[in-house]
Amino acid sequence: MDSTPQYPLRFFAHSNGDDLSQWQALSEHLQNTAAIAGRLGRKLNLAEAAYLAGLFHDAGKYST
Numbered sequence: 001m002d003s004t005p006q007y008p009l010r011f012f013a014h015s016n017g018d019d020l021s022q023w024q025a026l027s028e029h030l031q032n033t034a035a036i037a038g039r040l041g042r043k044l045n046l047a048e049a050a051y052l053a054g055l056f057h058d059a060g061k062y063s064t
Helices: 027-044 045-055
Strands: 012-013
Touching: 012 027, 027 045
Parallel strands: none
Antiparallel strands: none
């Protein structure tokens, strides 16, 4: 028997109670964090590395 879910999986970075509309999507969180980290990294000439670190810092949350 195939155990693959028949619905799209949703991944979240942060939750706020039982109301899913108040939960932050993981993809949104990673993109926002990457943008902020990239801007801050410019001060040290590390914009690209900081952006990538922000983009992948919670990648482990992509898990069932």
